Structure formats: structure tokens, C-alpha cells
Amino acid sequence: MKIAVTGGKGGVGKSMVANSLAVEFARKIKTMLVDADAECPNDHLLLSVKRKKYKTIYQPIPQFDYEKCQKCGKCAAVCKQNAIIFAKGKYPAFVKDLCIGCKACVVACPYGAITETTKEIGTIYTGKNYGVELVSGELKLGELASGEVVAELRKAADEINEKTKADIMIIDSSPGIGCPVIASLVGTDYVVAVTEPTPSALF
Ligand code: SF4
Ligand code: SF4
CATH class of the missing domain: 3.40.50.300 (P-loop containing nucleotide triphosphate hydrolases)
Structure with a gap:
């Protein structure tokens, strides 16, 4: 019980x-x-x-590959935790402490520039x-x-x-x-x- x-x-x-x-x-x-x-x-x-x-x-977190990143900002747009900061023309900045590991950014990236790691x-x-x-x-x-x-x-x-x-x-x-x-x-x-x-x- x-x-x-x-x-x-x-x-x-x-x-x-x-x-x-x-x-x-x-x-x-x-x-x-x-x-x-x-x-x-x-x-x-x-x-x-x-x-x-x-x-x-451990919790999954995204890992960014800036060689593949095309600076489209889609990862930041889907992150409800505001753990990804995006400014037009710049690479996304990841704020690890705010990430809850939902993996939405991994799915949203059209260029395969985000893989998973853990913290x-x-x-x-x-x-x-x-x-x-x-x-x-x-x-x-x-x-x-x-x-x-x-x-x-x-x-x-x-x-x-x-x-x-x-x-x-x-x-x-x-x-x-x-x-x-x-x-x-x-x-x-x-x-x-x-x-x-x-x-x-x-x-
Ligand atoms: S895994 Fe979820 S919470 Fe973490 S950065 Fe990606 S979209 Fe944001
Ligand atoms: S969604 Fe992918 S390609 Fe677009 S800014 Fe994020 S990491 Fe770069």
C-alpha cells in the first residue's frame, strides 16, 4: 500500500x-x-x-553544434523555459540552469544542429x-x-x-x-x- x-x-x-x-x-x-x-x-x-x-x-539537455546551426531561431521559439536566447543573425545562447530537458528544441531544429547530452x-x-x-x-x-x-x-x-x-x-x-x-x-x-x-x- x-x-x-x-x-x-x-x-x-x-x-x-x-x-x-x-x-x-x-x-x-x-x-x-x-x-x-x-x-x-x-x-x-x-x-x-x-x-x-x-x-x-541526470536530466537531458541540448548540445548545440554551431557548425551546423543556420541561426534560424526556431529552438528559442519553442523553448517555454526561456532557456535559449536568440538575437537575429547570432548563434543561440543556452542558459543551462533554466532548461528542464523537455527536448522540444532538439525536435524543432530543422538542421540537426542540436543533440542531447545530460546534466x-x-x-x-x-x-x-x-x-x-x-x-x-x-x-x-x-x-x-x-x-x-x-x-x-x-x-x-x-x-x-x-x-x-x-x-x-x-x-x-x-x-x-x-x-x-x-x-x-x-x-x-x-x-x-x-x-x-x-x-x-x-x-
Ligand atoms: S530541452 Fe526544452 S527547456 Fe531545455 S532548452 Fe530545449 S526547449 Fe528549452
Ligand atoms: S533551431 Fe537549430 S539551426 Fe536554428 S538557431 Fe537553433 S540550433 Fe541553430
Whole structure:
């Protein structure tokens, strides 16, 4: 069974609920806690776990071949992230930090001047304490693709769980309604939404 713990606002006690549930479940059944708050993971601190690196997460990014580029600007026109800056008569300039790896520019280039390479966007860690198997995802400082990190984290958690065979998986999501939260909630059986009696926490 998979239970996601989420909430519209940070600081309402979401991680405390997720960790408390995990520790209580672990008294009786095999339990895995997935820390999917990739921009600020802290479940390892709450569980006093010294995390070990499991794998690095990479994201595709474009690589420009300026010998093939005809300065048409189509790559910049399709980039919704504004990660490609184009001025007429100049080669496109790529702003790596803004790229989310959608590959639209690779498809749009009519001259085959864009191929794919990768950049590191995060790390997945594992650890264990109080009988809880922890799998934790962390976005690399300065990167934006937290949704991709959470999607990879969920895959890694399922992969690890093929060996650990946890009876229950609790996913501690980030707050809000963005891509990382959607990636946390996909494929879960139940969602626990944590809130507090303040105006900003009601949304
Ligand atoms: S891969 Fe997507 S986000 Fe990145 S530069 Fe190309 S179009 Fe922009
Ligand atoms: S779409 Fe291709 S040819 Fe056109 S500016 Fe971009 S890289 Fe150059």
C-alpha cells in the first residue's frame, strides 16, 4: 500500500506526520518512507539517519553544434523555459540552469544542429532507522527540475522495494500543487493532507 502525505503550505507538520506514521507502522510491518520534498529533504534528520548515496539523477539537455546551426531561431521559439536566447543573425545562447530537458528544441531544429547530452540535477540517498527504510531525493543546488527528481525518486523507491518488500510505502511530498507534488501523488492508494488553521494553509 502507498500513502502520500501532502499539504498546501510548508511548515504545517507534514513531515512530522509522515515520519510518525512510518515509525508507528514499522513496529508491526515492513515500512518504507520516501522523502519526496526534494528541495528541502529533512526526513533523515527527523529519523536520525546518516544517508548513503544510492544514485545520481541526470536530466537531458541540448548540445548545440554551431557548425551546423543556420541561426534560424526556431529552438528559442519553442523553448517555454526561456532557456535559449536568440538575437537575429547570432548563434543561440543556452542558459543551462533554466532548461528542464523537455527536448522540444532538439525536435524543432530543422538542421540537426542540436543533440542531447545530460546534466546532474539531484541525488537519491538511502538509510534506515527505527525499522524504517528511508529513500530520500535531493535536488542539486541551483537546479529547478524538482518534479523530475521526484519522478526518478519514485522509480528508485519501487526498484529498492523489489528487494526490501515493504508492506507499506509512505511518501512525504513537498507542499503546494506543482509538478513535484503531482509526481509524489501518482499511483498512491491514499493521500493524507495536513493543514493548520491559518488563511494561507487553507488553499
Ligand atoms: S530541452 Fe526544452 S527547456 Fe531545455 S532548452 Fe530545449 S526547449 Fe528549452
Ligand atoms: S533551431 Fe537549430 S539551426 Fe536554428 S538557431 Fe537553433 S540550433 Fe541553430
